[in-house]
Amino acid sequence: MQAQLPVPDDSRAPHGAAPGAPADADAVLAGLDPEQRAVATALHGPVCVLAGAGTGKTRAITHRIAYGVRSGVYRPQQVLAVTFTARAAGEMRGRLRQLGADGVQARTFHSAALRQLQYFWPRAVGGEVPRLMERKVQLVAEAAGRCGLRVQRTELRDLTGEIEWCKVTQIVPEDYAAAVAKAGRDAPRDPAEVSRVYGLYEQLKRDRGVIDFEDVLLLTAAVLEDRPEIAEQVRAQYQHFTVDEYQDVSPLQQRLLDQWVGPGSSLCVVGDASQTIYSFTGATPDYLLGFRTRHPDATVVKLVRDYRSTPQVVHLANGLLAQARGEAARHRLELVSQRDAGPEPVYAEYADEPAEAEGTAHRIRELLARGVRASEIAVLFRTNGQSEVYEQALADLGLPYQLKGAERFFERPEIREAGMLLRGAARAGADTLAVDGPDLAAQVRAVLATRGFTPEPPGGSGAVRERWESLAALVRLAEEFEAAQRGAGLPADLGAYVAELDARANAQHAPAVEGVTLASLHAAKGLEWDAVFLVGLTEGMMPITYAKTDEQIEEERRLLYVGVTRAREHLSLSWALARSPGGRAGRIPTRFLDGLRPGSGSRAGGRGGRGGPGGAEAGERAARRNRGPVKCRVCGRTLTEAVERKLRRCEDCPSSMDEALFERLREWRSVQARSQGVPAYVVFTDATLTAIAEDPPGSERALAGIPGVGPSKLEKYGADVLALCAGEEPGGAPDGRLPDDPPEAPGDGAGDLPEDSPEK
Ligand code: ATP
Ligand code: MG
Numbered sequence: 001m002q003a004q005l006p007v008p009d010d011s012r013a014p015h016g017a018a019p020g021a022p023a024d025a026d027a028v029l030a031g032l033d034p035e036q037r038a039v040a041t042a043l044h045g046p047v048c049v050l051a052g053a054g055t056g057k058t059r060a061i062t063h064r065i066a067y068g069v070r071s072g073v074y075r076p077q078q079v080l081a082v083t084f085t086a087r088a089a090g091e092m093r094g095r096l097r098q099l100g101a102d103g104v105q106a107r108t109f110h111s112a113a114l115r116q117l118q119y120f121w122p123r124a125v126g127g128e129v130p131r132l133m134e135r136k137v138q139l140v141a142e143a144a145g146r147c148g149l150r151v152q153r154t155e156l157r158d159l160t161g162e163i164e165w166c167k168v169t170q171i172v173p174e175d176y177a178a179a180v181a182k183a184g185r186d187a188p189r190d191p192a193e194v195s196r197v198y199g200l201y202e203q204l205k206r207d208r209g210v211i212d213f214e215d216v217l218l219l220t221a222a223v224l225e226d227r228p229e230i231a232e233q234v235r236a237q238y239q240h241f242t243v244d245e246y247q248d249v250s251p252l253q254q255r256l257l258d259q260w261v262g263p264g265s266s267l268c269v270v271g272d273a274s275q276t277i278y279s280f281t282g283a284t285p286d287y288l289l290g291f292r293t294r295h296p297d298a299t300v301v302k303l304v305r306d307y308r309s310t311p312q313v314v315h316l317a318n319g320l321l322a323q324a325r326g327e328a329a330r331h332r333l334e335l336v337s338q339r340d341a342g343p344e345p346v347y348a349e350y351a352d353e354p355a356e357a358e359g360t361a362h363r364i365r366e367l368l369a370r371g372v373r374a375s376e377i378a379v380l381f382r383t384n385g386q387s388e389v390y391e392q393a394l395a396d397l398g399l400p401y402q403l404k405g406a407e408r409f410f411e412r413p414e415i416r417e418a419g420m421l422l423r424g425a426a427r428a429g430a431d432t433l434a435v436d437g438p439d440l441a442a443q444v445r446a447v448l449a450t451r452g453f454t455p456e457p458p459g460g461s462g463a464v465r466e467r468w469e470s471l472a473a474l475v476r477l478a479e480e481f482e483a484a485q486r487g488a489g490l491p492a493d494l495g496a497y498v499a500e501l502d503a504r505a506n507a508q509h510a511p512a513v514e515g516v517t518l519a520s521l522h523a524a525k526g527l528e529w530d531a532v533f534l535v536g537l538t539e540g541m542m543p544i545t546y547a548k549t550d551e552q553i554e555e556e557r558r559l560l561y562v563g564v565t566r567a568r569e570h571l572s573l574s575w576a577l578a579r580s581p582g583g584r585a586g587r588i589p590t591r592f593l594d595g596l597r598p599g600s601g602s603r604a605g606g607r608g609g610r611g612g613p614g615g616a617e618a619g620e621r622a623a624r625r626n627r628g629p630v631k632c633r634v635c636g637r638t639l640t641e642a643v644e645r646k647l648r649r650c651e652d653c654p655s656s657m658d659e660a661l662f663e664r665l666r667e668w669r670s671v672q673a674r675s676q677g678v679p680a681y682v683v684f685t686d687a688t689l690t691a692i693a694e695d696p697p698g699s700e701r702a703l704a705g706i707p708g709v710g711p712s713k714l715e716k717y718g719a720d721v722l723a724l725c726a727g728e729e730p731g732g733a734p735d736g737r738l739p740d741d742p743p744e745a746p747g748d749g750a751g752d753l754p755e756d757s758p759e760k
Contacts, residue, residue, distance in 0.1 A: 021100035053565035054308030076103035310342030388633035404519030583698025
């Protein structure tokens with residue numbers, strides 16, 4: 001008997017359709033426009049959808065799958081929908097469930113491959129699958145050390161990124177030097193050295209019996225290529241594939257897809273070349289743009305109606321794309337908004353970053369007061385390191401927020417515990433609770449109250465608040481569920497609610513947590529909110545400093561386009577002239593908005609926009625930043641270790657340090673220590689110098705806000721340290737360096753990888 005592939009978790013979910021699911025297959029097509037309908041009904045053969053942001057690509061493929069399942073053409077177990085992040089996969093499962101098509105697998109390339117690898121490894125290779133490494137950096141550091149190379153932390157991150165690029169573009173160590181030259185790529189070090197480190201890294205992995213994130217795809221592809229009988233089994237199991245965000249597929253993912261899709265399978269891909277934002281990791285829109293050439297019989301559909309955004313937002317998005325250059329730009333489609341007019345985008349200029357964060361938080365409070373839900377608001381930034389100041393500003397106003405990439409909803413400890421309690425209560429109350437008993441949300445609240453859940457949120461911004469937000473989401477879900485059930489004349493008791501929770505947990509269909517989303521632009525792709533704040537839009541951040549070539553600059557422009565097109569109605573674009581309060585106002589707004597924002601006719605033009613200078617309360621803000629739980633400003637984890645609290649980030653999270661400044665501070669410290677005859681750490685510890693070099697203070701107040709700088713040290717060393725931070729010799733002349741040069745990509749790279757990446 002032929003073994004079955006691992007049963008998807010989802011297929012174990014109860015198959016009862018969610019409340020409000022369409023009555024039949026034809027009803028699934030209602031609510032699609034003619035082109036989307038053409039996609040949804042093309043159930044066989046290759047389909048390619050080329051369309052701009054917000055035109056309903058994801059909606060069209062979700063409905064296509066649902067239509068296939070509901071019309072009986074697809075068996076749910078034979079469908080594999082590949083999405084870009086675990087969150088997108090979860091959302092797709094949720095949408096499919098609402099359309100009455102449970103049991104379809106929606107996964108990332110990585111998670112689909114991992115399941116197959118685990119299943120086939122014993123047969124293909126024997127024994128257990130090697131352990132998957134959580135992080136590469138340490139092993140890369142070891143490999144570099146063994147090669148006799150001294151590498152700084154930032155270099156290590158670049159080296160790791162380079163190894164990842166090699167692996168997803170399928171370049172072996174021996175070919176690296178030639179490949180770099182061919183791609184016109186800036187190698188982070190001498191190519192011969194990178195090649196040696198890469199080779200040794202691979203060797204160390206083999207010696208230790210571990211694999212990395214890319215190996216999961218490589219090994220799965222290799223097993224399928226080498227073992228035709230296994231490939232046949234996979235192809236017999238999965239026959240209908242859809243790939244969302246196909247413009248960002250990598251050669252390695254494509255290799256795997258080629259193995260999955262057999263002669264009898266159907267493949268449907270959707271994408272938008274103008275949203276290619278992962279080229280730096282080796283992804284390429286070439287597969288999307290060349291789809292018709294590879295599949296001459298493909299049904300190719302273009303969508304141009306933008307259902308997401310107002311004409312005002314769409315106008316800016318089209319304006320941005322009109323300035324784009326390069327291959328992807330040649331394929332752009334002008335978007336046509338289908339929505340009523342809305343407010344014009346707001347452009348805001350601030351004196352410094354804390355003022356920008358504070359101003360943003362105030363605008364968010366206004367929106368909330370006008371009835372916009374917190375979960376319908378997002379603040380998007382270029383690098384994860386920018387998030388902390390926004391967390392603090394929102395917390396200062398008592399506004400709830402959630403960081404994108406947080407633990408999955410149904411896996412959070414408080415939700416597991418609440419599920420157990422609710423299940424217990426449902427069993428205990430089964431005899432006593434009538435179908436139309438007291439209101440369901442009140443019962444849920446009462447059960448959660450036994451574990452300290454209060455009707456009002458607790459103060460502060462830490463883990464306690466996050467826990468409360470999760471539980472509040474369960475209460476809201478009870479309200480929505482009750483309304484839906486009663487509307488359909490169905491029971492709305494605790495038992496039915498618990499069953500709904502179980503079904504959602506199996507389908508990973510998390511309810512929206514009621515908080516403002518803070519996310520990087522990379523992590524926001526495919527998502528949408530009523531109100532979007534694009535912050536930190538200065539030269540150096542957008543485009544990021546290390547984007548140098550024309551192609552890299554174009555990718556940054558596309559990233560801004562992705563950001564703009566996340567907004568349904570309210571869009572705000574802002575920047576700050578200095579990093580810290582009192583710092584030099586040397587920054588300028590992003591070039592990408594030139595000619596688009598009011599008063600920005602040319603690069604030399606005035607600075608249009610609103611927002612006020614924020615210098616007055618600068619000191620207060622600096623002091624306020626030190627209150628409350630200390631969170632890693634790169635990954636958002638709450639910090640408990642003293643050194644980490646000083647650094648204000650996890651020790652192994654990427655650093656945004658100005659290395660040159662750090663070295664100058666250390667030299668200065670040894671001079672001080674020698675002249676006083678004390679050990680160096682008595683002057684300042686390494687952690688304090690790191691904290692200074694990671695966020696150079698522009699004023700005494702800001703310096704006083706850094707852990708490890710007390711009043712006496714401030715008095716003794718303050719002037720020297722500030723001079724060093726301003727690029728001056730202590731007491732000497734400036735060397736011309738701008739104190740507000742943007743940081744080197746804090747949190748970029750690993751932090752922006754798809755959500756289920758273990759590199760996260
Ligand atoms: P992105 O490029 O950002 O991934 P997309 O093309 O995948 O966008 P969707 O997310 O599928 O777009 O749709 C954007 C929004 O427009 C969603 O809220 C969706 O429900 C809505 N929408 C799409 N098509 C229609 C339609 N025919 N009628 C009404 N609303 C629609
Ligand atoms: Mg989409």
